[in-house]
Amino acid sequence: MFTASRIWRTVGLVSAAATLMLLFGFLYAVRDVIYPGTENQQSYVMEDHAYAAPEQSSPLDVTVIGDSLAKGTGDDMGSGFAKRTVELLTKQGASSKLINNLGINGLTTKELLPMLDQHGVQYSLGQAGIILLSIGANDLFDGEEPLETRTELPTEAELEQSVKSASDNLIKILDKIRNINPQAQLVYVSLYNPFSDMKELKETGDQAVARWNGIAAEAMASIEGGLIVPTFDLFTLQAGRYLSGDHFHPNATGYQAIADRIVQGIAVKE
Structure with missing residues (x-):
């Protein structure tokens, strides 16, 4: 009984932690869509810069x-x-x-x-x-x-x-x-x-x-x-x-x- 109780308690804690992680990831993704960070903007700038300055051929x-x-x-x-x-x-x-x-x-x-x-x-x-x-x-x-x-x-x-x-x-x-x-x-x-x-x-x-x-x-x-x-x-x-x-x-x-x-x-x- 004691062992089974500990198992169920552990399972419950893991499930709760997983739920929090999923929730946090969802909120972070929503924030990234609504307020895009500078990382994405920088990548576009780098692409434009590379496009405008061709590499040595x-x-x-x-x-x-x-x-x-x-x-x-x-x-x-x-x-x-x-x-x-x-x-x-x-x-x-x-x-x-x-x-x-x-x-x-x-x-x-x-x-x-x-x-x-x-x-x-x-x-x-x-x-x-x-x-x-x-x-x-x-x-x-x-x-x-x-x-x-x-x-x-x-x-x-x-x-x-x-x-x-x-x-x-x-x-x-x-x-x-x-x-x-x-x-x-x-x-x-x-x-x-x-x-x-x-x-x-x-x-x-x-x-x-x-x-x-x-x-x-x-x-x-x-x-x-x-x-x-x-x-x-x-x-x-x-x-x-x-x-x-x-x-x-x-x-x-x-x-x-x-x-x-x-x-x-x-x-x-x-």
Whole structure:
């Protein structure tokens, strides 16, 4: 009886203590929600401070920005030319990493311009030693409907007008990127005609792409550290090998071929 009494008394004391601890924890949590302490405020301040002052990065760290090719759409490995470029540089013994992939499906030059005013985009570009840019393909077609989803092929007049209107945007994009990060090597991946094997769009498409690439080459030639990567010959001569099933984006092999040329150009610049 005596032993049982002591046991029940001990159990009661432990239960009471546990109840008090739970009550105290509940009250403390409520106080912390209503009157947040300086610990949480300090953590936000530290995050903002770290965000505003990027850490030291490698001269070969990469940020990619632009359209669906920049994103890597069509690559069943999910790498695209950006990640493949980093992998090639790393295999060569260089220190390189992919800082951010800012590619967006269907993006046009008009839509990219305001993106470059965003703080997060500027931060990613500012950290990079190499900036890869892919833009313009969606501008050769109706801005409201990219070519890969169109049911009608664009006319020669439409393509010519698209090149004229978008070329000014391209110049502004290049200027903005240089102002954001004057030290980085800017690499522009030029356009190809994904329908070069289609009689209806081969000649007019080839002409529009060639005109666009000429404008881009001239603009990049005026930029210190600028590099333009040709892709027209790859997809014109071997579309079946390098294009994905949608007949618009590169497949894994196509992205690898683009990455090979990017790294070859970077090596020449060094």
